[in-house]
Amino acid sequence: MTIAIALNADQINSLDLSLVQSMVEPLLEKSELPAHEQQFQFQIDFPREPEDPRELSEIPEIRLWFVRLDALYPWFPFLLDWQAGELVRYTAMLVPHQFHPRDGIQYNPEALEIFVMHKVFILANWLKQQGIPGTSRLKAMTQMLGYEIDDAFFELL
Secondary structure: OOEEEEEEHHHHHOOOOHHHHHHHHHHHHOOOHHHHOOOEEEEEEOOOOOOOOOOHHHOHHHHHHHHHHHHHOOOHHHHEOHHHOHHHHHHHHHOOEEEEOOOEEEEOHHHHHHHHHHHHHHHHHHHHHOOOOOOHHHHHHHHHOOOOOOHHHHHHO
16 A cells, blocks of 8 residues: 655745644554555655756755655655655755666665665664564665675674
8 A cells, every 4th residue: 555645835935744744643652664665655746847957856845855854754764665766866865876777776885874874774763663573674674775684794883
């Protein structure tokens, strides 16, 4: 089941997270968040001039909204629909990158490494708090972003 989060320019420009909060908070209160793993997708409606070549992740206002979301819910990548490309887009909102028409998103390597490790630490703790065992989700997430993390690393956590 897909859960769509429809964002418009007013919400983005005012850094309004209330729509996401209205969806996430009841799930948190009922401890139902893990049941919605990889179900959330963003539908972003942000007007641009026809000649504006930027991708959504290159628009500062949109990126700032996602930075605020990540500060409030740093484990949010767990909820994103990875198969639909939401994890990659979310990462692009938070990690410096360049977009090449032929090669796609090219992340700053050092910034991506820091982001990935930060998310591994956050999600490892959060998954443990939620009673979700194992490291397979973390390994899958890092692999989607181009990293292979050894099991021995997870034993340190």
